[in-house]
Amino acid sequence: MDLTIPLGTEAFLNNAGWVGATIEPLPGDASFRRYFRIRHTKGTAMLMHAPPPNEDPEPFIRSARWLEGNGMRAPIILAEQAEDGFVLLEDFGEVRMREYLDAWPQDEEEIYRGAIDALIRLRRLPPGPFTGYTLAEYQREAKLFIDWFVPARGLYVDGRSWTNAWEDVLSPLLGRQRPGVTVLRDYHAENVMLVGGLDKQGLLDFQDALVGHAAYDLVSLLQDARRDVSPELEAKMLDYYLAQSGVQSAGEGDDFRADYARLGAQRNAKIVGIFVRLWKRDGKPRYLDYIPRVWALMERDLAHPALAPVAAWFDANIPADVRASLGGRFAV
Known part of the structure; x- marks a missing residue:
């Protein structure tokens, strides 16, 4: 598992109001996306890093907002910086x-x-x-x-x-x-x-x-x-x-x-x-x-x-x- 933290992660989290959060890399999937569990005194969140040019987080953001807005249980978008591939999401926990x-x-x-x-x-x-x-x-x-x-x-x-x-x-x-x-x-x-x-x-x-x-x-x-x-x-x-x-x-x-x-x-x-x-x-x-x-x-x-x-x-x-x-x- 890749344990490196993408460049710009801390600045993105700070701007999103998650100053001082700990960042835990999670196993990846079949794409270039990477996921991290973010822990803070305010709770936990999931960070998705889908960096251009291999990934584009905009379709995920658009789909998540449509699903959540229509009563489906998609993760709430807490913060985004799509141009750099960062999306902070509601944490659904660990029960797959x-x-x-x-x-x-x-x-x-x-x-x-x-x-x-x-x-x-x-x-x-x-x-x-x-x-x-x-x-x-x-x-x-x-x-x-x-x-x-x-x-x-x-x-x-x-x-x-x-x-x-x-x-x-x-x-x-x-x-x-x-x-x-x-x-x-x-x-x-x-x-x-x-x-x-x-x-x-x-x-x-x-x-x-x-x-x-x-x-x-x-x-x-x-x-x-x-x-x-x-x-x-x-x-x-x-x-x-x-x-x-x-x-x-x-x-x-x-x-x-x-x-x-x-x-x-x-x-x-x-x-x-x-x-x-x-x-x-x-x-x-x-x-x-x-x-x-x-x-x-x-x-x-x-x-x-x-x-x-x-x-x-x-x-x-x-x-x-x-x-x-x-x-x-x-x-x-």
């Missing part, structure tokens, strides 16, 4: 959904229902002031698989037919994501804090929010790259979402399930590419350990009839026997 469930697995269904309830509240809000999730963006993300995973494995594939297969798969859902919901895009057990009770979901890592399909964040939660969610729990929670959101009673359950599989496969292909990129480009090989889980989830999604064009692409370019031998595993 992931670690809570590691300690109290018997509460799993209750915790997941609470996380889904937060998505349902988000669904009922008007779409936020964010860019739409377009077919071009879905395609850009899916292409990360062939840009990074494929060459890392020494494979040769047909990139044009990959794009065509995804267009066939994703085009049917585009009309169903209008007018759309705010999609946080990285909603999973390590980005949900349990604040003030088990049903109070503190949201993190939403700076890339877009307006898109309600199934995206749900599949992000239930097909978690970093935590095993059993197929039985996934099915039960998907049923819960469909019932509580009104999707099932509106007669739209089959379309939603198909779109859930579409976005699951797209997201998992993207994540495989991103995790290889984190290794190759950013020197972070630890993310390779997650790929077998993500790969298995992608294979499950490909079994849905809605994914037939992409499943056919895999059979032609990376056949089942080759995929089984790969299994998403890497030796570093």
Whole structure:
């Protein structure tokens, strides 16, 4: 863990009224952002440092204020100096959904229902002031698989037919994501804090929010790259979402399930590419350990009839026997 304190941190905290605070570095994530817990006689806060040119804190600030202003539990912005990458945030504490469930697995269904309830509240809000999730963006993300995973494995594939297969798969859902919901895009057990009770979901890592399909964040939660969610729990929670959101009673359950599989496969292909990129480009090989889980989830999604064009692409370019031998595993 990098223990260095960014230049200008003390001056920023002093200007924000936190003179003399202690600064504790915290483990980082997959980006260039760094986090620090700030302790002071007035309490604690979280400092995010997202320095330009690699990061831009403005989207985080904009998203946080919109979410908090619409009744969602995003951290309150206490101070900001965006041009230098500094944002001082409300401290949600240390009880992440992931670690809570590691300690109290018997509460799993209750915790997941609470996380889904937060998505349902988000669904009922008007779409936020964010860019739409377009077919071009879905395609850009899916292409990360062939840009990074494929060459890392020494494979040769047909990139044009990959794009065509995804267009066939994703085009049917585009009309169903209008007018759309705010999609946080990285909603999973390590980005949900349990604040003030088990049903109070503190949201993190939403700076890339877009307006898109309600199934995206749900599949992000239930097909978690970093935590095993059993197929039985996934099915039960998907049923819960469909019932509580009104999707099932509106007669739209089959379309939603198909779109859930579409976005699951797209997201998992993207994540495989991103995790290889984190290794190759950013020197972070630890993310390779997650790929077998993500790969298995992608294979499950490909079994849905809605994914037939992409499943056919895999059979032609990376056949089942080759995929089984790969299994998403890497030796570093």
